Amino acid sequence: MFGRKSFATAAAGLLAVVALVAGCSSTPLTDARKILSNAKANFDVLNSVHFHLEAGGQFVFGYPAVTPTPTLAPTPVPTIEPSASAAASGSAAASGSAAAPSGSAAASGSVKPSASARPSASATATPTPTPTLAPTPTPTPTPSPTVAVSPTPTPTPLYTSMPIALTGTTADGDIDLANKAAHVIGGMPGVPGLSGELIVVSPYAYSRSYGGTKYSSSADSSLSVNPALSSAGSPAWLIGQIVGIANDPALSPVLVGTESEPSGSTYHIRVEVTKNVAQASLNSVGQAFGNGKLDLWITQDSFQLERLEFSSADPSSGVAAFRVVLSNWNSVSAILAPDPNNMEIQAVPSSGA
Secondary structure, eight states, rough: HHHHHHHHHHHHHHHHHHHHHHHEEEEOHHHHHHHHHHHHHHHTTEEEEEEEEEEEEEEEEEEEEEOOOOOOOOOOOOOOOOHHHHHHHHHHHHHHHHHHHHHHHHHTTSSSOOOOTSSHHHSSSSOOOOOOOOOOOOOOOOOOOOOOOSSSOOOOOOOEEEEEEOTTEEEEEEEEEETEEEEEEEEEETTTTEEEEEEETTTTEEEEEETOOOBBEEEGGOOOSSSOOOOOTOOOOOOOHHHHHTTTTOOOOOEEEEEEETTTEEEEEEEOOOHHHHHHHHGOOOHHHHHHEEEEEEETTTTTEEEEEEEEETTTEEEEEEEEEEEEEOOOOOOOOOOGGGOOOOOOOOOOO
């Protein structure tokens, strides 16, 4: 009896475990867009993550050229001269009124009566009315030449091409978006001075170059790109944009299959990216991306982006490739400021300065 109860209990427990496992498992998705949509939604609310980046080849980075704003020269306003006919009429009027007094003086100057002295029709005639200036049609002023009112087409932006060597580029770091902190170590040999270590613990940033032993500090607002934020140009923003590009309606993502990765089973999705779509999403960081192939690996159980790889052989953007691997989603250790003993002593200006 005891044996039967024990067996029944064990069987019931086993069935419960099987049921629990069955309830927790889900049928793999086959819609690449649905997978990408879930991955983008999860990435947008990511609090922290560890990343590893490596790149090679060369990008042809295009940044907007500074075009001088044309200065409009002042246009002289034409002066409307008095009408010639009006001037002539005025002269005639002055002449006619002067003639009448002259004739009267001649008549009064005669000593003896004469025919001209007697009242005559001409003497008693109604005085000639002062000629009225005939209204001269006001000439329509010629409009002053002005800037054309027609819509001016927006000029195509001009870009200055600058090749950037990516060979040897690596970076490792933790990003804690929730606490506005980051710790990144890496470098880009193709760009002088862009190598070393950066720690951000808002509102401060601490940096030191390769080989350096002391950190210098500054306000994190002085950073051209702050890795602790999801603002434009930052690593988190860039990765999020790339995931969004993969799901762009103009492209056709394809589910290659499910593959085993360090984090477990993942969906492997491939997308042929066009330059137009890439630039529409990444225009704020210049024209660095052209036509290329994008592969993404997304965890099957939690839809977290584990890895993405992009390669391009577009003459307009260069022959290059990069890979980003993500891990420790929402479980990054606290990022702390450097030890004060490792800080450079910065000169403090005297009060009399």
